[in-house]
Amino acid sequence: MATIASGVEEALARARDPAAYVCDDQSAEVRVCGGSACHSSGRMAVVAAFAEVLARRKLTGTVRLVETGCHGFCEQGPIVTLWPGGTFYPKVRPEDVEQIVEASVVNGGAYEKRLYRDPVSKERIAYEKDIPFYREQGRQVLALNGRIDPYSIDDYLARGGYSALAKVLSDNAPEAVIDTVERAGLRGRGGAGFTTGTKWRFARRAPDDVKYVICNADEGDPGAFMDRSVLEGNPHSVVEGLIIAAFAIAGGEAEVHGYIYVRAEYQFAVERLHHALAQARERGLLGDDILGSGFAFDIHVSQGAGAFVCGEETALMASIEGRRGMPRTRPPYPAMSGLFGRPTNINNVETYANVPWIVLRGAAAFAERGTEKSKGTKIFSLTGKVANGGLVEVPMGATLRHVIFDIGGGMPAGRTFKAVQLGGPSGGCLPASLLDQPIDYESLVAAGAMMGSGGMVVVDDSTCMVDFARFFLQFTAEESCGKCVPCRVGIGQLVEILDAICTGHGELADLDRLERLARIVKASSLCGLGQTAPNPVLSALAYFRDEFVEHIVQRRCRAVVCRDLVVYRIVPDKCTGCRRCVQVCPTGAITGPRAEVHNLDPSKCIKCRSCYEACRFDAIAGDAIVIESMGERNA
């Protein structure tokens, strides 16, 4: 034992490149966020500007320019942090770079004008750690996101990466690893919340000479992007977690192979993952003899081809096997008979990324955070009508209010909180009265939502709850694989009823029909997709029933969203006759000579919104065109 142990530690020491740059927070570094949102807001030009300025000032050798993974504060991209210290610059434009380098690199201070301004206190904040968005979080899985170069295994190794794997291999006690993960209380972060250690034990106990471990990175929920950010920002943490799981399940007993099933749309993630795997193989962290321990394991990347249902484990396995991605009944559970009929363990990205932390620091340390039944932290992607959207990692049991208001900075100026939608298309909408709800698996389900993968969309009074429910059901109706009748037909029927209500053709009896049908679909669908698809409509009915009633009885949509229930109107007192709306109207519905009040013919209006926008942004009057609910006018 002792010889294996010292051998593994030595092998890990050799895996480190002695000439490599030591990534800590002490050296001079410019870290530009390379996450997808920052990329979309123009980080390439920012990187180029830094490279140019650093070269011109002959700083290239002393200051390291690194493109990191997602910093998480996506609302503020492109984000740049300067180290040591962690001076934080949001929304950086190439023309700011010269001054930023001058102030922060050369003079060691800050370029005051471009520092982050807190929306609440209106003060400028220089350091990342002092910004409420970061200060109020408890980053464990995301700790290295934005800190390291995802393309450099040496960055990860320098921060203690793969030492959990070395520990597991040198202890050579797979059952003990499972015990640790079970005692930590880690539960699946993909949504269902099954105890990870227990799942691993089932797979270990299943007798077979070949086993599989799969990482589910088929993150399909609209509005959820935490798995992608982990894969893009710190791919080695997932790889390390997966190797540890493989060893725990099969070490010393069976042959084991790994798969990471990732959405093809996540190009950056796929690329960084392939790169990380190649590096791990090169350094002896994957392959026939991992760190000289004799344990053999490798990982294959499978790219999804665009099917939401493949997030369901049995559908995902069918897809890897080259078949239509349709779920099947369980049992047998994957732990008994999974991929290619062999015992298989499937966990989600975030679950695996938690594993190295637990192995290194112990079950007790992990279980310190969280609630009685939900341990550790959870990452949420906070979006919608919130001041500071982005990736938020908080201990389980934090309240919705803490996440939305303390971390997210609350509603943008002038907006009123209406609801928060949790858990994507399988989740539900919770109203303001439940803001003090602690976030853990059981409480959310009890409230009619669910943890899901961790999408959190904040909406204000400009969102119609009936339309919102219809949106999610349309999504699941389209993504239903069609195998079982309740899901294929039932969700379609729910959409039809919601359509009727949104277009003013609903009747009060529809509300009972919706509820009854929703419960049938939930109870009788084959897989998680159908079993959870009615949640949005059930929670909307539970908390926002009056809006449904208004649509039906008054034909009124108070959020002026449902098109058939709104009219466009010109307010004569405000119209200056600038003809801007006349020019943009695609159907000629608006007429009138210059400098006279225009006329809008409702029979020609297709409610395309062009005139409304033109009036607000280009016109002299500003807000002469209004969208009103029909019910409002009749009343």
Add this chain to the structure above:
Amino acid sequence: MQGFSGNASDLVPVLQRTQAVLGCLSPDAVRRVARWLKLSEADVFGVATFYAQFRFSPPGRHRLRVCLGTACHVKGGVQMLETIERRLGAGAGETTPDGEYDVERVACLGCCALAPVVTLDDDVYGQMSVLKLQELLEEHGRRGSGSGAAEPT
């Protein structure tokens, strides 16, 4: 077809590679993939039609994608799609009659902070409005296959 074992489990990656090379899955390509993997054509079509990624007609010259994820829905993504449909005569999943644009609807592009989002080829246009989108299409149409019009965000 290097790097594939020729097993039926390679079907999805083989189709992905085929489409990457040919632009779409033509009946001939499907026949050849089927023969190579020792599957029936029906099996191959069955799998290919299940996944949204695969297409069976040649792609347009430009790829116009409208995000209809939750955040974009809330901020008016549907109106972006309608604007495109009205101006270009092609709705989601269709190619314009002149073969210029593929119009696609996607569930989430993952840059929700920029909603509503439209992408044209590799450029991302965030915080769109009906008018901004019309301008973009007009500019782009005028320049033909030239570079993007308005500054991408």
